[in-house]
Amino acid sequence: MSRRGRRSTDSLSVTVSGGSMGGLFAALALEEAGHEPTVYERSTGDLRGRGAGIVAQENVRRFLERRDIADPEAITTASSERRFLARDGDVETSRPDSMVFASWDAVYRRLRDAFPDDRYRMGREVVGVDPGTATAEFADGTDRDADLLVVAEGGQSATRRQLFPGVGPEFASYVAWRGVIDESDLASDVADRFDDAFVFFQGPRLLMLAYFIPGDDGGTAPGERRLNWVWYDTLEGRDRSAVFTDATGTVREITVPPGSLRGPVWDRQLERARDVLPPVFATVVEATPAPFVQAIFDLTSPEMVVDRVCLLGDAAFVARPHTAAGTAKAAGDAVALERDLERRDSLESALSTWNDARTEYGERLVARGRRMGDERLNLAR
Numbered sequence: 087m088s089r090r091g092r093r094s095t096d097s098l099s100v101t102v103s104g105g106s107m108g109g110l111f112a113a114l115a116l117e118e119a120g121h122e123p124t125v126y127e128r129s130t131g132d133l134r135g136r137g138a139g140i141v142a143q144e145n146v147r148r149f150l151e152r153r154d155i156a157d158p159e160a161i162t163t164a165s166s167e168r169r170f171l172a173r174d175g176d177v178e179t180s181r182p183d184s185m186v187f188a189s190w191d192a193v194y195r196r197l198r199d200a201f202p203d204d205r206y207r208m209g210r211e212v213v214g215v216d217p218g219t220a221t222a223e224f225a226d227g228t229d230r231d232a233d234l235l236v237v238a239e240g241g242q243s244a245t246r247r248q249l250f251p252g253v254g255p256e257f258a259s260y261v262a263w264r265g266v267i268d269e270s271d272l273a274s275d276v277a278d279r280f281d282d283a284f285v286f287f288q289g290p291r292l293l294m295l296a297y298f299i300p301g302d303d304g305g306t307a308p309g310e311r312r313l314n315w316v317w318y319d320t321l322e323g324r325d326r327s328a329v330f331t332d333a334t335g336t337v338r339e340i341t342v343p344p345g346s347l348r349g350p351v352w353d354r355q356l357e358r359a360r361d362v363l364p365p366v367f368a369t370v371v372e373a374t375p376a377p378f379v380q381a382i383f384d385l386t387s388p389e390m391v392v393d394r395v396c397l398l399g400d401a402a403f404v405a406r407p408h409t410a411a412g413t414a415k416a417a418g419d420a421v422a423l424e425r426d427l428e429r430r431d432s433l434e435s436a437l438s439t440w441n442d443a444r445t446e447y448g449e450r451l452v453a454r455g456r457r458m459g460d461e462r463l464n465l466a467r
């Protein structure tokens with residue numbers, strides 16, 4: 087194309103800060119559209135092996151399939167029924183409901199493998215940005231200019247704090263205790279209770295759910311899978327900072343990762359499991375080798391674009407997990423960005439269109455998550 091016919095959005099150099107799901111969705115989508123993204127991830131070690139289960143929403147499966155990144159069927163499990171247990175463990179109600187589940191690891195691994203190594207830089211932390219020039223400054227003192235800077239740094243994003251001081255996660259006053267356990271470590275009568283079903287227990291001010299996800303090595307056949315469970319619970323008078331003090335004595339803000347809960351903290355929750363959960367759920371919780379806990383919070387940013395910087399995925403909005411939308415929203419933000427850049431002649435108008443639509447979507451999602459969570463945990467607002 088002649089230089090005159092070239093649009094200002096034809097091929098952009100893009101810096102992506104954060105190399106988890108959101109960063110990779112963005113980098114892969116933008117690369118396919120002819121842009122030149124480079125991803126900078128602050129972690130020095132592999133992100134694999136750190137995730138649990140996710141609901142594999144349709145747009146995520148489509149993202150993987152359309153770009154030949156993965157065959158969604160090969161990396162997901164499915165259930166055809168939503169089942170609610172009574173406190174004694176009997177099935178109280180059930181209804182047909184098709185759901186598809188994946189492990190965070192399996193999806194991350196496919197996305198990561200699809201993106202070139204030489205443009206995925208680990209151990210590079212963005213410590214400041216200049217929105218006018220889309221410049222990222224790194225912890226090692228270097229910086230990088232680009233046409234566009236995509237910030238996919240998650241809910242704790244330091245760049246968002248720089249752009250919108252005072253905007254941050256708001257604790258929703260309950261937590262999610264979580265874990266995964268190999269199906270082969272469950273007695274067959276326990277595993278059978280979860281086969282082909284998304285299983286729930288709604289208690290007073292608590293909600294527990296479980297579903298099968300692929301095994302560590304990707305196996306999706308019965309016997310090879312893992313059971314993923316999430317137990318939403320209020321802290322019932324417990325001190326939040328005591329619960330979130332890990333085994334090394336560090337107070338964590340959002341998550342105490344697998345293997346890092348202090349013994350007394352977990353022992354107390356196990357006792358509660360025996361007191362309040364249906365026996366089959368208490369059995370699963372007790373048998374889980376490396377449980378973890380995460381604070382449930384809401385995050386709403388006023389805008390997703392500042393000059394030439396975009397906040398994408400959890401960096402901009404975090405809706406409560408009841409919406410099962412975290413990964414899907416990150417993929418949706420990325421695909422919409424690619425599309426708006428394609429349709430608009432100038433970077434400014436593309437980003438403005440993207441900002442309006444995705445900010446509105448994020449606000450609606452966070453509001454929906456709030457309603458769902460407060461209703462399920464019986465929290466008065």
Ligand SMILES: Cc1cc2nc3c(=O)[nH]c(=O)nc-3n(C[C@H](O)[C@H](O)[C@H](O)COP(=O)(O)OP(=O)(O)OC[C@H]3O[C@@H](n4cnc5c(N)ncnc54)[C@H](O)[C@@H]3O)c2cc1C
Nearest residue numbers: 104106107108128137138190211212239240399400412413
């Ligand atoms: C290791 C890991 C495991 C997860 N497991 C699950 C799971 O099992 N189930 C689930 O529902 N969700 C999980 N999540 C969260 C899920 O990925 C997100 O909710 C959603 O997919 C949106 O992703 P995101 O990329 O916007 O944010 P995140 O997934 O939170 O990723 C943000 C990334 O940015 C990096 N980063 C942060 N600040 C900087 C900086 N200044 N410079 C460079 N890099 C930076 C972080 O190290 C991280 O890799 C996990 C996230 C991570 C990082």
